[in-house]
Structure formats: C-alpha cells, structure tokens
Amino acid sequence: MLIKSKKASDVRSSEITSPSVYLDRRRFLQSAAMVGAGAAFGTIAGPALAATEKTRVKLAGVNKTKWTQESLGEKLTDYGSVTRYNNFYEFGTGKTDPADNSNKFMPRPWNLAVDGAVEKPGVYDLEDFLKPHQLEERVYRFRCVEAWSMVIPWVGIPLADVIKRMNPAGNAKYVAFETLKDAKRMPGQRRAVLDWPYREGLRMDEAMNPLSFLVVGLYGEVLPNQNGAPLRLMVPWKYGFKSIKSIVKMTFQEKEPPTSWNMASAREYGFYSNVNPTVNHPRWSQARERRIGDFLKRPTKMFNGYEEEVGQMYAGMDLRKNY
Numbered sequence: 001m002l003i004k005s006k007k008a009s010d011v012r013s014s015e016i017t018s019p020s021v022y023l024d025r026r027r028f029l030q031s032a033a034m035v036g037a038g039a040a041f042g043t044i045a046g047p048a049l050a051a052t053e054k055t056r057v058k059l060a061g062v063n064k065t066k067w068t069q070e071s072l073g074e075k076l077t078d079y080g081s082v083t084r085y086n087n088f089y090e091f092g093t094g095k096t097d098p099a100d101n102s103n104k105f106m107p108r109p110w111n112l113a114v115d116g117a118v119e120k121p122g123v124y125d126l127e128d129f130l131k132p133h134q135l136e137e138r139v140y141r142f143r144c145v146e147a148w149s150m151v152i153p154w155v156g157i158p159l160a161d162v163i164k165r166m167n168p169a170g171n172a173k174y175v176a177f178e179t180l181k182d183a184k185r186m187p188g189q190r191r192a193v194l195d196w197p198y199r200e201g202l203r204m205d206e207a208m209n210p211l212s213f214l215v216v217g218l219y220g221e222v223l224p225n226q227n228g229a230p231l232r233l234m235v236p237w238k239y240g241f242k243s244i245k246s247i248v249k250m251t252f253q254e255k256e257p258p259t260s261w262n263m264a265s266a267r268e269y270g271f272y273s274n275v276n277p278t279v280n281h282p283r284w285s286q287a288r289e290r291r292i293g294d295f296l297k298r299p300t301k302m303f304n305g306y307e308e309e310v311g312q313m314y315a316g317m318d319l320r321k322n323y
C-alpha cells in the first residue's frame with residue numbers, strides 16, 4: 001500500500017518533509033485543521049502522494065492576486081461540488097465518475113514534455129519544472145458548454161511565465177497540449193468515447209494572455225485527481241473543455257493544432273470556443289447558465305465576463321465563423 005491513512009494528529013513532521021515529495025517542502029504545510037475530526041490524512045510515502053477527497057494536502061506559500069473572491073463579487077462554489085461534479089472522460093462520462101474512479105490514480109512522479117519550436121525542449125520532472133515559479137491563488141468563473149458554471153479558487157502559475165522561460169521560436173504561433181494516455185491508469189480510455197489522448201491548444205497570444213493559468217491546486221490544496229492532477233490548464237473566458245487536465249505534453253508549433261472535441265464534432269466545437277451567449281451550440285443555447293448551487297439560471301456574459309481582458313485578441317474576427 002503506497003498511501004497510508006491515519007489521523008491528521010498522528011502525522012509527524014518527519015513524515016511531511018520527505019525529500020521526494022511533490023513540489024518542494026517549503027510549499028507544504030501539514031494542516032490538521034483542514035480535515036474534519038477523524039478524517040484520513042495522507043502521509044507522504046515516497047513519490048506516490050495522491051490528493052483525493054480523503055487525502056487532502058494543503059499548499060503553502062501561495063500568493064494572493066487581484067483575482068479574489070471579493071473583486072469578483074461572487075460566491076465560491078462549495079468544495080463538494082467542485083470535486084464531485086466533474087467532466088473528465090478518462091475516468092468515465094458520468095458527473096461523479098471522475099471522483100469515484102480516480103482514487104487510485106497516482107499523479108506523482110510526473111513528467112512534462114516540452115517540444116516543437118522552442119529553445120528549451122525536454123522532458124521535465126514536474127517538481128523541477130514548477131520550482132522557479134511562485135504559486136498564486138486566482139478566483140475565476142468557469143463555464144462548461146453544458147451551461148453550468150462554478151466559481152473556483154485555483155492555485156497555479158501564469159502560463160505566460162512558463163512560456164517565457166521555455167522561449168518559443170518566432171514561428172511558434174500555437175501551443176498544443178496533451179493529456180496522459182494510459183488506459184491502465186485512466187480506465188475511461190478503454191472506451192473510444194474520444195480519440196485519446198485528449199488534446200487542446202491555444203493561439204500564442206491567448207496562451208500569453210495574463211489570464212491563462214496552469215493549475216496545480218484548488219481551495220489552497222493540491223489538485224484532486226478528478227480535477228486534473230497534477231497539472232491542468234485554466235482559460236476562464238473559454239468553455240470548460242479547453243481547460244485540459246493531467247497535461248503531459250506542450251508543443252510549440254506553427255500550425256493550429258487539432259483538438260479533441262473539434263475532432264469529435266467540428267460542427268459543434270470550434271478551435272476558439274470562447275464563451276459567447278450570442279452563438280448557440282447546435283444542440284443547446286448558450287445564452288444562460290446555471291451556477292452550481294443556484295436554482296435559477298443567469299444570463300451568460302460575453303467571454304464569460306472577461307471581455308475587458310481578452311476581447312482585443314479577437315478584434316476583426318467573425319466570432320460566428322471562429323466559434
């Protein structure tokens with residue numbers, strides 16, 4: 001057994017300063033208060049630390065940003081909904097499948113490949129890859145094309161900082177992302193519901209936009225498996241499916257990359273997939289959305305409310321054609 005469970009109060013400090021732990025130990029903070037009385041707390045046993053509902057690990061040294069709950073002026077979606085109402089087809093297509101089927105998934109150790117038109121290609125250990133960066137918390141609105149939405153306090157690093165560090169070549173116009181492909185670890189991949197691995201991509205200016213975020217946590221804790229551990233994208237002005245989970249590869253390239261949902265149904269899912277209440281999906285309206293926890297639907301905002309930050313990137317584009 002790789003993960004031992006015991007009461008939080010039993011976890012000795014020697015066990016939480018293992019050198020092989022994900023992220024570095026300065027960023028870790030064992031917090032008994034985070035888990036309820038009697039709840040299990042994962043001890044850090046080698047590199048196999050997994051954050052699940054039962055093993056929650058607090059992240060230390062997370063900076064606040066201007067994207068706070070107060071500045072957004074909206075309620076946070078409760079932790080239980082954020083972690084039990086998910087889309088992650090690698091673990092099943094039902095909303096609770098990802099939480100139910102990802103308990104044994106081990107997101108450490110983890111390699112991230114960077115390739116294509118870039119100065120520093122390579123296969124990076126995620127822990128090393130993250131080390132030069134400062135973790136931040138950002139509260140973003142998040143809207144799925146299925147017309148539900150949430151407000152989530154993510155923890156991560158700006159994608160632009162990563163890209164600057166990797167230094168792409170001048171002809172790198174796009175960045176493509178891929179999820180892990182391993183049906184042994186991701187049982188949903190035994191079914192061909194999508195052409196695995198899950199793929200996504202951004203135009204370089206979108207990837208460099210200050211809003212684009214690479215996520216390693218939520219609610220101040222290590223990212224739960226069902227939410228895309230250990231590393232996922234968050235582009236809050238686009239429909240949820242652009243925010244690819246469990247990323248193993250980033251490729252810098254000249255051509256627009258193929259993306260999973262566009263490959264599955266080009267008529268329904270375009271490359272851009274910007275939240276746009278005036279362009280309906282062929283099967284359902286995008287004009288309104290249900291914030292999880294609310295009874296009534298609310299109107300959807302252009303670019304999910306982030307028009308000021310991202311609108312200029314699409315100036316002159318026909319958003320009906322470039323959906």
Ligand SMILES: Nc1nc2c(c(=O)[nH]1)N[C@H]1C(S)=C(S)[C@@H](COP(=O)(O)O)O[C@H]1N2
Nearest residue numbers: 086087088089144179198240241243244245
């Ligand atoms: N690899 C992968 N990434 C994925 C998905 C998926 O099935 N596989 N689903 C997408 C969709 S449709 C949505 S709405 C969000 C859901 O993120 P959440 O479960 O953290 O809310 O993840 C996106 N990223």
Ligand SMILES: [Mo]
Nearest residue numbers: 144145240241
């Ligand atoms: Mo979605």
